[in-house]
Amino acid sequence: TGDQWGYGKEDGPSAWHINYPVALGNRQSPIDIVPDETTLDRDLGPIFLDYDSCTSINISNNGHSVVVEFVDSDDRSMIRGGPLDNPYRLKQFHFHWGEKGHEGSEHTVAGLGYASELHLVHWNAVKYRSFTDAASAPDGLAVLGIFLETGDDHRWLHLITDVLFMVKYKDSVTDFKGFNPKCLLPNRLHYWTYLGSLTTPPLHESVTWILLKEPIVVSDKQLGMFRMLLFNGEEEDERKKMENNFRPPQPLNGREVRSSN
Numbered sequence: 001t002g003d004q005w006g007y008g009k010e011d012g013p014s015a016w017h018i019n020y021p022v023a024l025g026n027r028q029s030p031i032d033i034v035p036d037e038t039t040l041d042r043d044l045g046p047i048f049l050d051y052d053s054c055t056s057i058n059i060s061n062n063g064h065s066v067v068v069e070f071v072d073s074d075d076r077s078m079i080r081g082g083p084l085d086n087p088y089r090l091k092q093f094h095f096h097w098g099e100k101g102h103e104g105s106e107h108t109v110a111g112l113g114y115a116s117e118l119h120l121v122h123w124n125a126v127k128y129r130s131f132t133d134a135a136s137a138p139d140g141l142a143v144l145g146i147f148l149e150t151g152d153d154h155r156w157l158h159l160i161t162d163v164l165f166m167v168k169y170k171d172s173v174t175d176f177k178g179f180n181p182k183c184l185l186p187n188r189l190h191y192w193t194y195l196g197s198l199t200t201p202p203l204h205e206s207v208t209w210i211l212l213k214e215p216i217v218v219s220d221k222q223l224g225m226f227r228m229l230l231f232n233g234e235e236e237d238e239r240k241k242m243e244n245n246f247r248p249p250q251p252l253n254g255r256e257v258r259s260s261n
Ligand SMILES: NS(=O)(=O)c1c(F)c(F)c(S(=O)(=O)CCO)c(N[C@H]2CCc3ccccc32)c1F
Pocket: 062, 064, 065, 067, 092, 094, 119, 121, 131, 135, 143, 197, 198, 199, 200, 201, 202
């Protein structure tokens, strides 16, 4: 079936265009952010994140990343403001990471990668009836991207790394209630924003990207816990460590990248 994509040599980002031709589209993500070439837009207001800890449901390994899903049948966990014309509902968050410290993020900044990148995926429930409808609409999704750099332990990330052993294999899932992703935000919410796409198949060009300039700091040990996850299912013979699950930067094609103050 079409969902046989991955991050390996045969099924990785350079082959995705075969089953997903939009991979060669003109608003693909991620991109390299060149701060000096961004446009400071004084009309860009602050973003507001109102997350309710009662909306987290579970944590799972879907064979591509580790994903925390949220209740998205109401407006309890929302992002609004900034470049967004409507409030968007939190659907899930997941991570991308490498095998060593200097690469692993999807977006790069002046050519430099971070060790990891956290994506909080939101959808426009004002204009669309479901996440699926929104996921293929040009203003359907808003993904908040947060860079992770290595240093001291992150005081709250252990809430996630402590349960990763429960979702070691593809298609494993376990309850994950009462988690508020606000604890994963940096101190300042200055951001870059541009119009792009999902960074995994189906690669829909439906994402307003909002990337926080300030990374959060996590330890090598904490990040190493993510690498004990496997791409493969428990029944498969081959053990493939889940790492380097990031798409490299794509052509900007003349797009504007705006900067909040
Ligand atoms: N980097 S990203 O933000 O573009 C992005 C991912 F990188 C990623 F891995 C996923 S996924 O659901 O874990 C795997 C396949 O979509 C999604 N999930 C989205 C995309 C499609 C879909 C369908 C249902 C639920 C979530 C998603 C995603 F939006």
